Amino acid sequence: MKGITPHTILLIICGYFLLLMVISWLTSKKATNSTFFAADHKSPWYLVAFGMIGASLSGVTFISLPGIVGATPEVMKMLTGEEIVRQNIYFSYMQMVMGYVVGYAVIALLLLPLYYRLKLTSIYQYLGQRFGYYTQKAGAGYFLVSRVIGASFRIYLVAIVLQTFMMDSFGIPFWATILIMISLIWAYTYKGGIKTIIYTDTLQTLFMLIAVVTTIAYIGSSMGQSFTEILTTVKNSEYSKVFFFENGWSDPNFFPKQFFSGALMAIVMTGLDQDMMQKNLTCKSLKEAQWNMGSFVFVLFFVNILFLALGALLYMYSSNIGIALPKSTDQLYPLLALRHFPSYISIIFLIGFVAAAFSSADSALTSLTTSFSTDFLGISTDPDKVKPDDKKKRMISHIGFSLLVMALVILANQYSGGSVLNKLFKFAGYTYGPLLGMFAFGIFTHRQIKDNLVIGVTLAAAILSVILDLNSARLFHGFTFGFFILAVNGLLTFLGLWLISYEPDDIND
Numbered sequence: 001m002k003g004i005t006p007h008t009i010l011l012i013i014c015g016y017f018l019l020l021m022v023i024s025w026l027t028s029k030k031a032t033n034s035t036f037f038a039a040d041h042k043s044p045w046y047l048v049a050f051g052m053i054g055a056s057l058s059g060v061t062f063i064s065l066p067g068i069v070g071a072t073p074e075v076m077k078m079l080t081g082e083e084i085v086r087q088n089i090y091f092s093y094m095q096m097v098m099g100y101v102v103g104y105a106v107i108a109l110l111l112l113p114l115y116y117r118l119k120l121t122s123i124y125q126y127l128g129q130r131f132g133y134y135t136q137k138a139g140a141g142y143f144l145v146s147r148v149i150g151a152s153f154r155i156y157l158v159a160i161v162l163q164t165f166m167m168d169s170f171g172i173p174f175w176a177t178i179l180i181m182i183s184l185i186w187a188y189t190y191k192g193g194i195k196t197i198i199y200t201d202t203l204q205t206l207f208m209l210i211a212v213v214t215t216i217a218y219i220g221s222s223m224g225q226s227f228t229e230i231l232t233t234v235k236n237s238e239y240s241k242v243f244f245f246e247n248g249w250s251d252p253n254f255f256p257k258q259f260f261s262g263a264l265m266a267i268v269m270t271g272l273d274q275d276m277m278q279k280n281l282t283c284k285s286l287k288e289a290q291w292n293m294g295s296f297v298f299v300l301f302f303v304n305i306l307f308l309a310l311g312a313l314l315y316m317y318s319s320n321i322g323i324a325l326p327k328s329t330d331q332l333y334p335l336l337a338l339r340h341f342p343s344y345i346s347i348i349f350l351i352g353f354v355a356a357a358f359s360s361a362d363s364a365l366t367s368l369t370t371s372f373s374t375d376f377l378g379i380s381t382d383p384d385k386v387k388p389d390d391k392k393k394r395m396i397s398h399i400g401f402s403l404l405v406m407a408l409v410i411l412a413n414q415y416s417g418g419s420v421l422n423k424l425f426k427f428a429g430y431t432y433g434p435l436l437g438m439f440a441f442g443i444f445t446h447r448q449i450k451d452n453l454v455i456g457v458t459l460a461a462a463i464l465s466v467i468l469d470l471n472s473a474r475l476f477h478g479f480t481f482g483f484f485i486l487a488v489n490g491l492l493t494f495l496g497l498w499l500i501s502y503e504p505d506d507i508n509d
Contacts, residue, residue: 433489
């Protein structure tokens with residue numbers, strides 16, 4: 001590695017986590033369950049908005065988004081499962097980001113008012129109040145499955161980088177690397193919970209953006225251009241193509257397909273996700289939460305442009321100095337940052353990468369604990385309803401989910417080199433479809449449902465969606481759903497709920 005040794009990496013990581021522990025100590029004084037679950041509803045909205053950038057992008061996006069800019073049609077097929085198309089990907093991802101704006105508007109204007117009006121700690125409490133016991137458990141269960149797998153996948157990616165560039169040099173086995181990582185996350189979140197996460201996410205987002213901006217500035221300097229000039233170079237390059245209309249619905253880059261997929265993804269993976277919504281529900285009021293959401297999407301829009309610009313520059317830089325491109329687009333940014341850039345860039349990249357990855361992993365463990373504690377154990381943040389052993393139950397749940405994630409990562413690496421975890425991560429996406437269907441049915445109809453049948457209906461919808469998705473090219477003459485399978489899954493759930501529904505006055509079960 002150019003100019004950076006395993007010992008240097010170790011010092012950086014230790015210093016970074018020492019800083020997180022200081023933040024944890026400052027934010028967890030006199031912490032209660034209300035602090036852990038809702039930050040006492042005192043979070044500054046601007047900190048929540050900025051910190052959510054890091055949580056939404058994660059370590060996966062940190063290395064994947066720049067690389068995908070130059071992906072070929074063949075790579076696109078491998079990434080999405082869709083048939084080969086005639087264009088490269090370029091900046092087509094921005095079409096989805098434009099859809100995010102619509103999705104976040106729905107969250108701010110429809111979902112947040114609902115959550116604040118009902119004074120929810122877990123958003124799946126809405127399903128319990130609207131439909132009943134089993135519906136709340138089903139919603140929370142789908143979230144728990146998805147987040148456990150998602151957190152495991154993200155931690156696995158970070159662990160592989162740390163194992164390769166640091167831990168192997170010290171003779172530390174992979175299982176010990178995972179144990180250390182999970183223990184560190186638990187140590188700075190176990191007491192302050194979401195209140196600590198709000199502040200650590202802010203710091204982690206800052207480090208991530210510093211890494212991107214510094215890398216762009218370095219490439220610009222090596223090409224004899226200022227920061228603004230290098231962005232103009234990107235704008236005038238072939239990589240900057242955003243809109244794709246040429247090949248119609250069979251093309252995964254097709255604008256309407258990407259736009260509506262982006263809107264749906266934002267609604268289900270933010271608005272119906274306890275991890276992301278828990279941060280919003282810590283604001284002092286609905287108005288501040290809406291300000292948070294509006295500023296978040298504004299910043300996120302330009303941050304994505306920055307990441308894509310970095311991707312274009314990485315490909316230009318590689319071409320200019322004759323570096324062979326890696327087989328995987330995910331390896332491009334790490335390869336250049338750790339092998340070909342100066343040591344200070346390597347250090348900043350490493351901090352940014354670890355920060356981006358941990359900003360999603362730590363909040364995932366906190367939200368898993370929150371959902372399980374409130375949706376399954378019935379723990380309340382109301383001081384008048386606190387039971388003597390509530391705090392103990394919450395801490396045991398936090399430890400339990402930490403151990404579960406650790407075990408999943410170790411087993412996946414031991415038996416498949418991560419391939420099983422990768423597949424599980426993909427299929428975990430199907431769990432958002434039932435959530436979309438359940439929330440939509442609750443919000444847009446006045447009908448009641450037979451609560452004890454909900455789990456069967458949602459499982460049937462998810463399984464049918466998987467079957468349709470895997471066989472769509474054969475069944476629909478080459479058409480593939482891509483992210484649209486979310487809408488299909490949600491629609492099937494909605495229709496299934498309608499079949500087991502009734503007008504409230506018709507039946508008194």
